[in-house]
Amino acid sequence: MTALAHRWTREHPQLLLILGAALWLALYRTLIPASEALVALLPVARDSHLGSALQFFFYDTPKVLLLLTGIVFVMGMVNSYFTPERTRALLAGRAAGVANVMAASLGVVTPFCSCSAVPLFIGFVQAGVPLGVTFSFLIAAPMVNEVALTLLLALFGWKIALLYLSLGLTIAIVAGWIIGRLRLEAYLEDWVRELPPAQVLSDDGTVHLQDRIEAGINNVRDVVGRVWPYIVAGIAIGAAIHGYVPQDFMASIMGADRWWSVPLAVLMGIPMYTNAAGVIPIVQALLAKGAALGTALAFMMSVIALSLPEMVILRKVLKPRLIATFIAVVASGILVVGYVFNAVL
Template sequence: MVQALESRNDTRLRLMLAGGAMLWVALWLANERGWDALVGLLGLDLKSRPVGAVHFFLYDTVKIFLLLLGLMFVVGMLRASLDLEKARTFLEGRGLFVGLVLAVALGVVTPFCSCSSIPLFIGFVAAGIPLSVTLTFLIASPLVSEIAAIMIGDQFGWGIALAYLVAGSVLSILIGWIFSRFNLEPWVEDVVKSGRVATLHTGGHKPTLPQRVDAAVEETKDIFGDVWKWVLLGVALGAAIHGWVPADFFARFAGPDNPFAVVVATVAGMPLYVNGAGVVPVGEALWTKGMSLGTVMAFMMSSIALSIPQAIMLRRVLKPRLLALYFGAVTLGIMALGFLFNLFG
């Protein structure tokens, strides 16, 4: 009798989870279309800077909130359902290099911007995946963009697109390997490493489906409650500077006559907060103005891999030392790639 009741409750809970998943997908698909329709209904011009900034803020906030809630719940359920010791043993048995390569591969197939990859990064850290591997994913997910690669191939040539993919992947693995040489765990905020899910498997206990769902929901609420205000701040800042791409400035101060053009382009690309699809046309326009290939590549990589909103959001999960180390390593790596592209391009 008890088993039959538990079975019915599990069936009801699975149906609720399926319904929640369909609702999440519907909201995801309707997000951008809904804001576009609202702009049209109000008779506003989406090309104007104020309207475009507000539209970007609303769309990106909903997108990141959906990702944060959905991915944290899914990762929480996986953590509650799997034996994490076996997962860690699997990665350790395959060696660090395999883990770094898998992180890059996952980064390539996840079409996330620099901010959208953070929820999955949080889940990986909370699951006990080695920090060097999770940071490699955080670098590769926005940097090695398949969308950017296709557009680079179309506008710059497929040889350059292949070089971009290889360079971004190698840079991600190299930085991850360097990070693995240090004990970075103390530089992660405690909010990521604590939660109800971590206590489910103590003593060999196998949690039931309701226990796994409850733990995943509670952990998602805890993390979301800690970071949501920083998401709003980060996206608001990104919206304020979205669309302001000073092409004439770059053509003048990062031109072929400036030996520090790669440095200027890398630093100037950070505040722009655009994805691969948005920055490649800008890069192509700069290239036609005479900017060298390596300078253009550094600008595009910096724009999609690093951003001020990303730094604000990551501050809630990484302590200042690790945040500075992460941004510094990626920035220097992109500059080095820019100089290499200029040398061999």
């Protein structure tokens, strides 16, 4: 079976793509009614606590997972155009400003995993990418990722997803620009500054369509395989909140008229390390119970962009003062986003 699929990918990549897309669409069309029918079959009243929790769970889990599989596959193919080496070559030697915008945007499409944040950081700095520009990349890459965007799209709709995308990019661009202006190069660890400059090569190996399809499949196996338990757990908790927490309960803690709720949400988010996958379904449920959108967005961004484990890894290349500046600048950006949203909406 796998051998057959393998040969197919080699010989008819376009056909495989079209077939795959059709199959995905057919599945998406049938899964939603199927999950509704399944809940209707269960011996619980639909308007009971358990009934509304089950409905949320069975309705959202297949929808989210299917959307995620599709988007992660496409992103895997897109990622294959933007290797870290090529991104670095695009950014090396550019002045701040435009380069910050480029770096943040490239952060969205370049494959990124927090376990290689440090080698990537060093690679950029070594090749002469300015520090502030490197930070724009490093802030955008984890914060605006396909998993977060898919969940926002599935649970909140495209407007909120787009809002999150543009705000995340804005924070990354502005924060990187400020860090660049502060001229903190002296606060890189000494061994990083002593590394010999890297020569910038961009590999121009031709990549065929079938290789990109394989990259997409690998991305699905890798990303969906890693995050699905978090998503299911997150939706389960969200479902429990939907079913059992009284309406408007969250308004008293996370409502827009509580000025301290935004900084509290940011502070609570820093030590939490339940990636986007787990936190977004919970936030969606809280929102339904009266939490303010700005506060909820601030919480999400803080969980995703400022994580304690990542700081511990970054400490190996940054001196404490640079880490503190990084946290302060990004946290301020998130605070502004939270307050602006609570005020406007």
